Amino acid sequence: MIATALTTVVLAVLAIGAALAAWQSRRWLAGRPATVGVVAGLRALPGRYLVDVHHVVGRTPFNARFHALAAGGFLAAIGLLVAMGVGLAGWRIVWLLLAVVLAAMLAGSLMVWHRRRVVRPRELSQGRFARLPVSLLGFSACLLVVSLDQSLGGVMPEALALVLVAIAGLALADLVWGVWKGPLKHAVHGALHLAFHPRPARFHDGKGRDTGLKPLPLAPAEDAGLAEPGALGVERPVDFAWNRLLGFDACVQCGRCETACPAYAAGLPLNPKKLVQDLVAAMDSQASDAAYAGNPHPGRGVGNAHGGAALPLIGPDAMIHPDTLWSCTTCRACVQECPMMIEHVDAVVDLRRFQTLELGATPGKAAVMLEELRATDNPGGRALSRRWDWAADLSLPRLPAGGFCDTLLWVGDGAFDLRVQRSLRALVVLLRRAGVDFAVLGDEELDCGDVARRLGDEATFQSLATRNVATLNARRFNRIVTADPHALHTLRNEYPAFGGNWTVVHHTALLLELITNGALTVTRPVGRSVTFHDPCYLGRYNGEIEAPRALLDAIGVERREMLRSGLRSSCCGGGGGAPLTDVSGERRIPDVRMEHVRETGASMVAVACPNCALMLEGVVGPRPEVAEIAELVLAATETAR
């Protein structure tokens, strides 16, 4: 009797849950087509969950533990209950087993209660999420009593047991109802998202990292039979590929991205969690953000945004305000932290592509820069020959077409800037001192297109990329070295799609190699306390966090680490064209980062990127010194005169 009641309730609720999920799926299936390996994806799903997701969740061990207990216990309990429904009902051992998994779930639920009701971290959403621990507790506690009783032979009055089953059924219904718009949505959508992820190469079964933006086809496909090329980029939710929409739907509103976002920390009107939730809400036909119960985009309230699946996403009164879109520095801190493997940066860039390529709505200085870039191939609108002014007395060897050298030095657009020229000079002197056979491209080096691409100007990026690739492919060299992580990322990860495949190294890796193999000798160890600020495009985008540290250790600094460092470093505010779009917030992003530097008590912060140098040096008031790593190495390897 009890068993029958129980399994009936469970099966009925599960069927309703499945129906809800199926009904929900029409929202994300409305997206553009995408090619996914369905079978391979489903097969890789458990591995991706156990390795990749756990890798992220495990960064906060308490959360990992309660998740394992609550979710594992819940799934096991549901499995057992279904099994009882198909004929294992009479067995006491099954009841006992059920009691064990429910006990685990109860423990997990208590931990959830503690976190959501007692600790209450700021980044967690309230609303429906606040009810989650109640339902978890109701379900696990009531059924635990029933199953213990049953495994002992059933001493409880049947009526009481049925009441307990009914309460558990209600709690289960609330949980499963969460598949609709509540907490449990992430379980269904998260699993599907892992299987059909738009970047399968980012998982451990792929390359383990996949950060380059995908080219946007500009030429209309010949077979499309369209008289006119269609719109570029994403205007409305349905313009995203379906598996990208599915990804947004997987968001569990954990707020980890919010905590990591440098724009949010500086009070710019961007909260990546709200951004994803805006996209989720907009998938409905009559959408508004009124039901959102987390922190807003700083400076903007909740409840005024309206949209729909076939309505424009960006606009002063639409789902997402343009200032929110243009606040992002594309630092990937949110992607790094997201346990649901959501790709925020891809979404931001796709939305920007439509704004820039179709509307010309790139804000202020960024639009001016793009126009100069198109006319002169560098963002400042200067003559390309002036890129070499700083090296007039260095007589840098130029590599002609058809020529060969060991190392090609890509100087980047920083070379137009007085501050960056200082560190480039240091790098050149070091290369000479170490006897490296190197050359530069000279006037044929164009801007690599990094900023244009992050601002959504894919057309200008592709034009620059094809020409740079042709220039480089006409020359022979063993490797390219650059001091600019943005150029490094673009050349290494984004040019292959345009036919450029070379070894690209960052100057920190090269300098470390030169010190290790004895080409450079440390004569005057620095001996100061130094903290290292990881450039996003070197660390998170390329995983290179060891070489700069080993280099700093080799030149004898007393190295201190910031709370946020390595792959979890915080952005200087210089990426993604943010200095050009210049959305104002409560503070400036570099000021926030300089605060992190100050906390270490280090007297100096070492940087390894021209943007970081400019952003951090722009912090006013007394502050630790900012030094480019090549400048430190130069001073440390000075030969005694």
Add this chain to the structure above:
Amino acid sequence: MHNVAVLLSIGRHPVSGRARRAATDAQALEMALALRPRRLTAIHAGPATDTEALRAYLGMGLERLTLLTLPEGTDPIEPLIAHLRQFDPSVVLTGRQAEDGEGSGMLPYLIARGLDAAVVPDVVRIGPTNAPDAMAGAADLVQALPRGQRRALTATGRFVATIHPSAPPARASAFGPARRGVIEPVAAQATADLFLSDCEHRPWRPKPKLMRVKRGGSALDRLKAATESKSGKGQLLVNPTAEAGALAIYDSLVEQGMLP
């Protein structure tokens, strides 16, 4: 102002020399688009080279643009007048000066003469008039004068306005509409531009400034000394040998006290 024509030239980037939208012509188009006329005719007259650069105007939201294709080295004035007469525009907008070719700034005046219209140079704002007793179709204009001064004007009847660089900036050009927009080529006849073919072409160089080092004095004095160009007292070397040029620079630096 229901019928507006805008004349668009192909510009040259001052540094790279690459074809682009001409800055003040783009501002003229911006102004024309902001007027939301019932009919907007955009015309470019010139040889069929670099016409892809015209797409930058289409990228501002212009749907079509007429290209009066002229033979190389001909004068666009006559064909433009002939073409404009067909449309009978009440307002013709254009930039104050082309960035390429003669770039004399004469074109608007010659067009106005041909159309029997008034010319209002250096306009920064145009709008329908507010004056209650004005005739229909009259327009209020604001004209830029030197030193940031402004003058309000009312224009009645047909006029040609040239746009001043301090007019509202042109909106950005977007790639999508630029490639969807239509350029309609129309072959036109024109007479050879004898003046232009007589001219010698050479790259433009800024006039060199004579440097003066001035120490002491107030900051304003030093700024003036560093930025003001003084005429005379210079030494002009035409095509000097490298040695002679270097020696002259060296001597000058010694004279200025920058070298011992």
